[in-house]
Amino acid sequence: MPSALPHGDPPPPSGRLNRATLEQAAGAPFGVYVHVPFCSTRCGYCDFNTYTAEELGPGVSRGSYADTMLRELRLAEVVLDGAPPPASTIFFGGGTPTLLPAEHLGLIIQEIGDRLGLADDVEITTEANPETVTPAYLAALREAGFTRISLGMQSAVPKVLSVLDRTHRPGRPEAAVAEARAAGFEHVNLDLIYGSPHETDADWQASLDAAVGAEPDHVSAYALVVEQGTALARQVARGVVPAPDDDVLADRYLQADATLRAAGFEWYEVSNWATSDAARCRHNELYWSDANWWGLGPGAHSHVGGVRWWNVKHPVRYGALLDTGSSPAAGRETLDEGARLTERVMLGVRLREGIGVDTLPASSSRVLPQLVSWGLLDPPALDTGRVVLTQRGRLMADAVVRELLVDA
Known part of the structure; x- marks a missing residue:
């Protein structure tokens, strides 16, 4: 199950921000996060705000999702009133954004440009399940303006992928890196998870070697966290699989750092390594540096000028609020x-x-x-x-x- 939203003050139906807040936002970098909540299957460790077709039920479709997001963008244009600078980064996350047609993702980018503006050197990223992209689809993403892609590899070892409920074939992420390079992507990231139940040192080394061998210019590696309410948490509680061991997680991190440094990567954030400063994920750096961003989509969080808010989680409720002309925000806090x-x-x-x-x-x-x-x-x-x-x-x-x- 997706994690719960934080508590906060009731937001105004209009989503209005006061002038002092907008003035604070005027001098800081600005980005846009686009949440796409669709997944083909639910991974047992995931507590993100994502839904399979069976979980969603009627009232939401992939085909109309982009149109719903455009309504929130029109709201953002009014609320921000031109205060932040043009967006320097856009990040499509989820879920699996690449379950939507590339043309729909491109329409959202175009609307962000028309409504909020785009910096000349804008970084535009999408996350992707390796099984959802083809050479033709990747070419269409580049045509739509994407400059960066983050592929969910997690592991190169079949038994580990099985424990994580990942559906892609071993070797497919590495092939997708090559296809993304051929399509003209400037930067390619592989996303890894370590500390899965029954994973050995050799398994983790095999995943690291496979990731390095694919020649991305960025690698993210995160320790497995057993999130409350997930299928994995229930398995751990029943004793079906062991909980991650802190000492093992530390050893895995050191193993990753050594392997990646030997391959020419340098850490720039605790869980992220890049082959150059240019390969660093500028959108994530925006989060880490207390800058501003608008989060589009159900459950998405935003921060502008010291005010943070978050949208309602379910896509049906999200769309219904926008249909009435109201902000889809569920809560707000002023920091x-x-x-x-x-x-x-x-x-x-x-x-x-x-x-x-x-x-x-x-x-x-x-x-x-x-x-x-x-x-x-x-x-x-x-x-x-x-x-x-x-x-x-x-x-x-x-x-x-x-x-x-x-x-x-």
Whole structure:
């Protein structure tokens, strides 16, 4: 089951933002996230806001989904009132965006440009299940304006794919990388998951080797998390499969870092590696740097000028609200400076550049020497006024953040 939405204040039906909020948004980068909630099957570990055809029932169709999103874009144009700069990034996520026709995705891009504007160097990304793309489809995506694709590989080992309920064939993600390159994509990412039940060191190494051998210029690797309410959580609770082991997850991370560094990748965020600065995902960097974005689609979250809101989750309810001319937002919160500082530290410390000491709460200064002595922070970087994680620090990033904010 998809995870629950946070609690918040009731949003105005119009979605209106006050002038002070819009003025704050005027100077920061702006992006658009497009949520496509359709999946062919539900993976046992997934708690994203996604639905199979059987789960959706009547009232929602892939064929009309783009038209529904265009109505939210018209709302965004009115609410934003030209305050943010043109979109520098667009990211289609899900779900499986590539279950929609490429022409429909292109129509959404065109409408974003017409309504909100596009930067000259806009980065446009879609996630994709490798089984849903063909050379012709990839060529159509490029024609529509996509510059980047993120392919869900997860593993190269059949037994691990089976545990994760992934339906693609081993070898298909690697082939899709080659097809994306042939279609002219500037950047290609492979997405991996480590720590699955019954996965061995050799299994994980086989997945890493396969990913590197496909020659993408970006790799994301995430530890498996057992999310409450998922099929995997129920299996763990019944003892059918073991829960991920923290020590094993740490070993897997070090294994990934070593393999990727040897292949010419450098980490730029704790779970992300790229072959160059140009290959980094600019849209994700926008999230990590406290910038602004509008999230289109059911369950999508937005942030503009310190105000965050989130849409209703079910696609039928989402469409019904837009049909009445109302905002599909379910809740809203205005972040005070303390909350924004917490998020800046929590996200910024995960980046290769780290964060400036001068951006931390004053109380953090007393814990910095201790964090260095524990081997969690890079001493030369700290000498220049930056808080940068060591490799050991990356393994304990959450603990570092807690220490930095303990008295904030």
